[in-house]
Amino acid sequence: MTEEINKTSHFIREAVAEDLASGRFSSIATRFPPEPNGYLHIGHARAIIIDFSIAEENGGFCNLRFDDTNPTKEDVEYVDAIKEDIRWLGYEWKNEFYASDYFDQLYEYAIELIKKGKAYVDEQTQDEVRKNRGSLTKPGVNSPYRDRPIEENLELFKAMKEGEFADGSVVLRTRIDMESGNMNMRDPVLYRILHNPPHHRTGDKWCIYPMYDFAHGQSDSIERITHSLCSLEYEDHRPLYEWFLEELGIFKTRQIEFARLGLTYTVMSKRRLVKLVKEGLVKGWDDPRMPTLTAYRRRGYTPEAIRAFVEATGVAKKNSTADVGLLEHHIRQDLNKRAERRMAVLDPLKVVITNYPEGQTEILEATNNPEDESAGTRQIPFSREFYIEKSDFSEDPPNKYFRLAPGREVRLRYGYFVTATDFVKDESGEVTEVHCTYDPETKGGYAPDGRKVRGTIHWISAEDAIDAEVRIYDRLFTVPNPMSAEEGKDFTDYLNADSLETVKGCKLEPGLKGARPGDRFQFERLGYFVVDPDTTDGNLIFNRTVTLRDTWARIEKARASEKMEENRRRKQEQKRKQKEAAKKAG
């Protein structure tokens, strides 16, 4: 790991330490409990990291448990994807469990509650159940079936299990308190009937399925999970879980809740991510613009960077949204240390050195990674014609522009000093070719006379260049919080139309020829890039992971907005004058 992670204490770490100190628990066990109905996103990464690191730090273990209590929503497709993502993040679970492993046990628990007079079969319609639950400010009323004899409940529940009832016709509920201020305690449903589809693990063995609330706490208990770490919305459920554990007399897990973390310029809810995928607004779950882990992987993010980011955001009970810039900071930080440098020209402009011998090629040496001497050096060819970025030449350079311009001398990275002498334009006025002279004394980029140049630009020898496609990604949304849409608007109305730009005909140094999917590089002065799995023998494709910090771009942007502001003011002034003139005339 090149990124050092500073672990700061937070209330969960403190609570766990206290529980150990007080003897409430003698060892620590946690679990990560996804439902296999979608792909993991960076919010899950946070939960995973908390679950696994709390166990790790205390010499305990963490289980992976799929909460698969609803066959209508779940699919094996997601099970494998979830496991792959967790491993990619760098964690290995002690046991792979499924809530469905406990269906027999859960069934017995339900019978136990019935026998204690704490559960009953309710024949009210779904509508009646809802109506009788009351509202946030009104107490609920008891079901007419609530006081049914225990024997009858036992028989009916058995009949439910045996398939004698249609979906939705009856449920098993627990008897707690229909007047509770906590809605979860108003006789919650324990079991419902679901004849189809078959369960991905238990097939058609069951036609009754436990509700999440009846499965989760007991599953934790069965696995002897000491600390069940979950998000804030389960705070209201904790009393219910504890009630079950108490009534059943089984191992008491401690649940601790923490806030989810949002990210700016994206959405995180499963529902919304599904919508983006299903409606083709992105190319799939692993579209590099998505906040899913599979997408970050394809985008070139490292698990280390994601972990460092998560650790940097901390853990609290306050709902918050982290700046995506912080995530970007961590991936730059990591890749700066580990990614080898290469040169690539994304938007080529041809340059000819008029005083360089035709047909000559020289081999120059370039440092692979100035941050890591062990990365060594490589050789790159140099010749009379080469490409530079269009943005690295300016016919009429603005203030503080350090790059190539008529009469200006710049350094070609690891090459020579060159001075632009002349340029060619097409009918539309676009510069198509630049002519320059070079100083043969400056090979490698050093001037023996000690003279300095302010700009250093990257380049690719024209005859040696290889072509590639580069996919440039920008934030998926145009606003920091797409969820808070105005009236009549939907989060998709804020999608960034320019979030993907596919650039073809990019020029790369020849050494990049053998690059394989997943290989990461820093293209000097541009950013970090990774080879995309769509790459074929004849078509090399890179994804831009993140740009380098770019002070010049910031200056340009500031100038542009200044200009806009000025124009706006000027227009207003004009309008004011026109009005005045009209007044006078009138």
Next chain:
RNA sequence: AGGGGCAUGGUGCAACGGUUAGCACACCGGCCUUUGAAGCCGUUGAUCUUGGUUCGAAUCCAGGUGCCCCUGCCA
């Protein structure tokens, strides 16, 4: 007759009754530079509000305000 949670610079966290309220990112300066990168140095900027307890309150208590969650046979 509602219940549960949360409030510290722009953002995310820390400070656990005693610190000039700290750190990271962002921002703004500067240094350095064969990447306008990285690195280094520095500046600006915060305790929701009103009371109370206390020698002393971001921290404890009460009221207020604001935000989030809860009325699935979803998880």
